[in-house]
Amino acid sequence: MTDASTRRRFLRCLGAGSALTAALAGEVGGAVGNRFQDEGDGDGTEDEGEGEDEGDGDERDGSDGEEGDSSDDPAVTQVVAGPDGAWRFEPEDVEIGLGEAIEWTFASAGHNATSLPGASDRNRNPPNAEPFASYEGDAHFSVVPEGETYRHVFTTPGEYAYVCVPHENTMVGTVQVDACADETVVVAHDGDHRFELDALEIGLGDTVEWQFEEEGHNVTAHPEASENASVPEDAEPFASYGLSSGEGETEGTEEEETDEIDHEVTREADETYAYAFETPGTYEYVCSIHDEEMVGTVEVLDEPDATVTVAPDGELAFEPESVSLEVGDVVRWTFEEEGHNVTAHPEASDNASVPEGVEPFASYDLSAGEDGNGEGTHETDDGDEEGDTDEIDHEATRESGETFDHRFVAVGQYEYVCAIHDEEMVGTIEVEPCSDDDESSEAADD
Template sequence: MSDANTRRRFLRHLGTGVTLTAALAGEVGGTDGNRFQDEGNGDGTDVESEADDEGDGDEGDGLDGEDDSSDDPAVTQVVAGPDGAWRFEPEDVDIGLGEAVEWTFASAGHNVTSLPGASEKNRNPPNAEPFASYEGDAHFSVVPEGSTYRHVFTTPGEYEYVCVPHENTMVGTVQVDACADETITVDPDGDRRFEPDALEIGLGDTVEWQFEEEGHNVTAHPDASDNTSVPEGAEPFASYDLSSGEDDDEGVGEDEGEGEDVGEEDGQNEAENEGSEIDHEATREADETFAHAFETPGAYEYVCTIHDQEMIGTVEVLDEPDATVTVAPDGELAFEPESVSLEAGDVVRWTFEEEGHNVTAHPDASDNASVSEGAEPFASYDLSADEGKNGGGEGEADDIDHEATRESGETFDHRFVAVGQYEYVCAIHDEEMVGTIEVEPCSDGDDESSEAADD
C-alpha cells in the first residue's frame, strides 16, 4: 500500500473525527463514557451504551475523552442527531472494503438501518446483507442517547440507510469502494462488448465493471444464458440481485463477515432460488459499477443477458494466493512466517508440511485466538458442525471439533476482508504455534487525489 494513499485515507477519516468531536461537545460531554455490550446482531456489529459496562477501555465509544476510534483510519465516524437535529453528520461517507462506520447517537430517539422492509428509501448493493442497529423487524427500536453502533462493510457498493422514526429527513449513504484489482468497461463508446473481454487474475482478486451506457448487465448465472459458466464449486455472480424472492428481513442477524472464507463470500447469492424468481434482464444505469471478488480458481464465462450473443467475456482465476504460510516447517512447532501483513481482500494459503496440525482463529479453540471486529472466525476444519440438528448456523461450540487436523501436503485458504488484526493458532499446540495476520485498508490507486492530499 502506498504511503500517499494511506495518508489520504487517514486525512479523510480525521476530518470526520473532528466533526464528531465538535458535535458531541454540547450533546454528551457530561457522560462518564462507560457502556455495555448488547447481544449484537450476529453480524460483527456493536451497539454500545453508556450504562452497565465495566469500562475496560477495549473499544472506545467517543464519549469519555480516551477513545481513539476517531483516530483509526479504518473507522469513519457519523453522528446521529447532532445538536438534536434530525440528520446524520456527515450524511454521505466513502470508505474502503473491510472498513467500518461508527454511528454515535448524540440525541435520543434515533436508529440506523438499511433493511428494505424498514423504509422504501433503503438500498443495498446486489446480494449484500443489509445492516441495522436493532434485531429482527423492530424497525422503531431506537438506540439510547450516548450509545454507539458500528458496522463493518465487507461487500462493495452504495448503501442508503435511514433513521426509521425520522426517515423523511434522516437519510444517509455509505459508499464502499471495491478496491478493484482490474476494471472492465461495459459498452465502451456504445460498442456492444466488454473491454477487455478476457482477463487473467489472481485468487481473491476483485474485478469491477464500469457501465458506460445504460441497458446492460453482467452475469455468469447458468439460467441467464447458454454462454455462461463458472468453475465447479464457485457461486454464480451477477450485477443484479440473485436473492430475489426472499423475505425482506430474512438474513437479519447473519454476519456479513462470513463471506471472507474463500469460496463463501457470494453464498448470499442463493443460487438455489428458482430461476423464475430472478430478473436476469435487470440492467444498470450509465456510470454505475459492479464488483465481484473471485475466490475459486478456474475459468468464468459471463455475458450481458440483453446481448448475450455479442457481449461475452471471460475471467481466468489463477490458483495463486497473495501470501503463503508453512505449517510445521521441517517438523518444527511453528508457522513460517509467523506474521503476515495484507491488504483487505487478500488471500492467505497455509500449507501443511506435517500431519497432526490445524489452523484456527476461533475463540473457543484457544485463548490465543482472536479475529478483527466484524469478521467471522476461520479454521482449517469445519465450523458448521451439526447444522441440521441446530437449525443452521455454525452449530453449538461443543459440536465443533477444534482438534480436527490436516494431512501432510494439504492446504487451507482464507480471504481476509475486515481490516484489523487476527491471531490464530494450531489448537493442538496453541502455546507454541501462534501466528498473526495484520489486514490494512486497501490502496485505492487514486494518484491524483493522493498528490493533492500530500500537498
C-alpha cells in the same frame, strides 16, 4: 498506501472527528465488546483449497466508556446520529475503503441505523450484499440508547443507503464502499456492445470492477441467463443484479416475491459492479440482454497472495509466523503434518483474536451452534461430518498435504493459533487498507 489514499482517509476521518466533537459535550468512546467472545457466532469453511468470505460484521452492544476509543483509528469512520438532538446523521454521506468500518455514536435518544430493505423504501444495498442494522431481526423501531455506539464492517463494495426508521424522512445516509479493484472492465465502451477488456487473467481473490458507460446492460455468469455463461465447478455464479428469487429491479428494493430470478435487470450509466473471485478456473460471462455480442472471460489462477506452512519439518510452528497483506488478499495454509488446525476464533484460545466486528476464520466448520439451537455440523479428525451439535469442535484437525485458504476482507490485526498447540503455534496476519493504485495512477496521469 499511496499519498492520495492516505490524504483522502485523513480528511474523511478529520471531518467525522470534528462532527463527533461538536455533537457531544464529552467524549463518547467506541468501546464495545467482541460479540464472538459472548455468542460464538461465525462462519468457517472446510473445503480444501477454497477460501470463504468474511461476512459483513456488526457490533451492536454499545458503551459510553473511553476504553478502546476508536475515534482516531483510520480504518473506522465516525458518524453521529442525532447531533444536538437534530434528526440527521453527521456526516450524511461517507466514502470508505473495502474492509473498513463505520461507527455510529448516538448523541441523542430515539434513533437507530439500518439498510434493511424491509425497514424503509429509502434503503438500498449493493447486489447480494448483506444489509446492516443496529438492532436484531425485524424490530425496525428499536432504538439505541443515547451515548451508545453501533459499528459495522463493510466487506462488500458498492453504495448503501440507510435510514433512522423513526425519522426516515429526514435521517438518511449513504455509504460508498470502494471496491479495491485489481482489474477494471468497461461495459459498452463508446456505446459499442462489448466489454473492454473482454479477457482477463487474475490471481486468486482478485477483484474485477465493471464500469457501465451506458444504461441497459448487465453482467452475469449465471448459466440460466445465457448459454454463453458458465463458472467453474464448485464456484458460485455472479451477476450485477440480485441472484435471490424475487429480488427487485433496483438495488435494495423488494418487489412481489417470485420463484424466478430476473436475469434482465440492468444497470444505469456510470454505475459500477465489483466481484471478488475465490475459486480458480475459467468464468464466461455476458450481458444477458446482448449475450451474442457482449461476452467476456475471466481466468482465475490458483495462486494465493501469501502461503504459510503448518508444522514445517514437524516443528510446532507456522512459517512464516507473521504475514502482512492488503485487504482482499488470500492466504493459503499448507499442512505438512496431520493433527493441526488454523483458527482465529476467540473461543478456541486466549491467543486468538480478530478485529472488532469481524467474523473469525478457521480451517474447520464454524457454523455449528450459530443460532444456539444446535443446528450445523462439525468436522471430525478423519474428515467426516457429524450431526447437529451445540458447540463448535475447535479440535477438528487437517490431514497432511491438505490446504486451507482464507480471503481477508476486513482491515486490522488477526491472531490465530493451532487450537491443539495454542501456546507454541501462534501466528499473526496484519491487513492494511487498499493502496488504491488505480487512483494514484490516474492522479499521476492528470
